[in-house]
Amino acid sequence: MPTSPSSPASTPVADATDDHVRIFDTTLRDGEQAPGFSMNRAQKLRLAHVLGELGVDVMEAGFPQASPDDFSAVQAIAREVRNSTICGLARCQIGDIETTARAIEPAASGRIHVFISTSPLHREHKLRMDKSQVLEATARCVERARQLCDDVEFSAEDALRTEPEFLAEVFGVALDAGATTLNAPDTVGYVTPDEIRQMFTYLREHVRGAERAIFSAHCHDDLGLAVANSLAAIGAGARQIECTINGIGERAGNASLEEVVMALKVRPALYGTDTRIDTRKLYPASRLLSQLTGQSVPRNKAIVGANAFAHESGIHQHGMLRHRGTYEIMQPADVGLTQTKLVLGKHSGRAALRQRLAELGQTPDEAAMDGIFARFKALADKKREIFDADLEALALGRDPDAAGPWHITHLHAASHLGGSASASVKLTHEDGHEVSEAAIGDGPVDAVLRAVERATGEALALTDFNIRAVSEGGDAQGQATVDVEHAGRRWRGQGFSTDIVEAAALAALQVANRIARHQGDAPTSTPAPSNPAKPAAAHA
Incomplete structure (x- = not known):
């Protein structure tokens, strides 16, 4: 991890002039803390490797202060995943920040993500702090985070229900203290695209030092507007989107990573920017998450649902036979779906199995392949045909834990x-x-x-x-x-x-x-919490 800068307000690590949209994936933090989607350390690590291969710019690996298990999972991901910035979440508390710094210390590129509530409702009922206390805590904690890590993100929880003037003031204080990314979350999924566009336009015009910042949007889907709001924020200058695979997350979920990414890819003239995601790996990542959590992807889910590229209507089928563009705005291969499939059964060999697994984004080593092939043969004796989902289940293998x-x-x-x-x-x-x-x-x-x-x-x-x-x-x-x-x-x-x-x-x-x-197992090294009570679910 980079050493402490000589000045908290030195040039940010992130380049605010780079116009691509950074994908901040929070599947392993906001997504995983939702009921029904919890994963153990081995599962998180496996998904983290896939997210790295997918090309996410920043991977929020967890909330290290929440528990010893969360700390060790973040630390393991920081140690093993080298092609994404590994981020840990911390409340605006010195103990949280120092624990997070220890968790991400092994990362090739690390980030501390500090948050505090800013809306009147949260200030009064959650924090019981006035504006001056929120500003003081922001300055003190962001400065401490910057002493420990060159890359610091600051989030104003419930930003979209915060007075715009105060939000701009808080962000200015965070920037002066050394923050490099400013995140304005729609924590409760309340706003509309017009409102979020106006807010980001206002912030870019009124935050002191805004030209040094990368503005980020974190949208929830309570009104079904998370993706629309994320795209509206991009239109207003946001250059980081916080999202999750399959849109999982608290309550109704987060903005769906695959939907945001493909909207930018399919409509380049409209948005004038793109991501660095390898879209051919979207479908395999979606399927792996579904298998790890046991939660099905709805058939009509955009981009990765079973019906996304299926056509049953006679009118649609007729048009598709004439020209795919009549009813498809993207190719199945763009998101990792192959159009020609080898039919696998009990007579299929190891080479055909390995090829199909590779098409599904699974590349097991020889030792793992031995076990998968043995299980494949046993399953093939029971089934006439082996489907992709069967292979994905086989490739999950034996969890070492x-x-x-x-x-x-x-x-x-x-x-x-x-x-x-x-x-x-x-x-x-x-x-x-x-x-x-x-x-x-x-x-x-x-x-x-x-x-x-x-x-x-x-x-x-x-x-x-x-x-x-x-x-x-x-x-x-x-x-x-x-x-x-x-x-x-x-x-x-x-x-x-x-x-x-x-x-x-x-x-x-x-x-x-x-x-x-x-x-x-022998006890592993764990953080020493500043507060013995386990933190409540982190902000979203």
């Missing part, structure tokens, strides 16, 4: 109309001993979860359970996702199988293995 010590060697489940269900399992431990247990439940899935619980000796309080078809047809794989409480902590497991009961058992076993692995 969930490897061992338990393995299922036998599973039987039965249910009876009007009666209870039963299940029996035999598990083998890596030390060689076997455990057999049986249980009854409200259904076969509940029974098998109880049997796994008894066999592993881990109390698993189920809080959420989801099952979805990974691909098409009656022989489709099912993806089971379970969330459980254990020892005051939430754990998540996933399992894949053409048998949904087996998928549920594998998901439960993954949780038990995570717990066992966690209990056996």
Whole structure:
């Protein structure tokens, strides 16, 4: 990470004269903190590598002060991902800022993102601070951040409901203290494109030293306007957009990265600027996020939904056969969808499998490929045709955090109309001993979860359970996702199988293995929080 500058107000690292739109991806922070989208460290790291390959300029890897797990995830990403600026979020508190600096220290390029609320509503009810106190805290904390990192972003939480004159004053103070990027978030997704355009125009005209700053927009989708508002901000001079893959995030989500990027690519004459994103990797990134979180992408989702390039209407099909431009404004290949597919089945070889995985953005090494190919052959014996989604599930591989010590060697489940269900399992431990247990439940899935619980000796309080078809047809794989409480902590497991009961058992076993692995690991280095209470969900 760059050393401390001699003066907080020295020339910013970011070049405000560079006119391309910087993509600030917050999938791993704002997106991941939304209910249903949490990821463990290994999953975050895997997605971070994909985001780096996608070409995001800045990757907000997490909120290091939130928990030891968040700190270690940000630190691991900073250590391994070298082709994006790695950013950590910090409240306008010295302890947060110093913790974030330690987390991003290994990064080739690091950024500290400091935020404080500025709207009258937040000042009165959340902070209980007046304007002068907000200005003082901004100056003090941004200056400290700049002492620790050359690249500092300042966000005014709830900026779009802040008095314009005061917002301009706060931003001027942040710039003088050493901020290089100024972010005006629409934290509650309240404004319209006309309003956000007017606000950014005003800020660029009235912020003292605005020519030294890169202005950023962070828009939420509560009124379905996040992408429209982001584009309006670009039209008014914003040159950083904060967004997420698939638009995930708090409440209704954030601006969708793929939609913002493709709008600029498809309409270059309108916006006169572009991003540095490799758009051919948008679809694979979207699919990986869906697989990691177990959350499906809506079929009608723009750019990456299953129907985005599908045409069923006879009128549309007729036009497409004559000329693709009649009903398509972009090519499927532009976002990473191939038009010619190899049909894979039990007779397909390793070379065909590797080629198709590469088309999906998956490039496993030889050791990982051995496991994927073995699982592919086993699946092909159960299915007539292997779909892309099946391959993506196979390529997720074995999560190292969930490897061992338990393995299922036998599973039987039965249910009876009007009666209870039963299940029996035999598990083998890596030390060689076997455990057999049986249980009854409200259904076969509940029974098998109880049997796994008894066999592993881990109390698993189920809080959420989801099952979805990974691909098409009656022989489709099912993806089971379970969330459980254990020892005051939430754990998540996933399992894949053409048998949904087996998928549920594998998901439960993954949780038990995570717990066992966690209990056996030595403690890792963690931040020393300035406030022992865990911070509330960070700003958006």
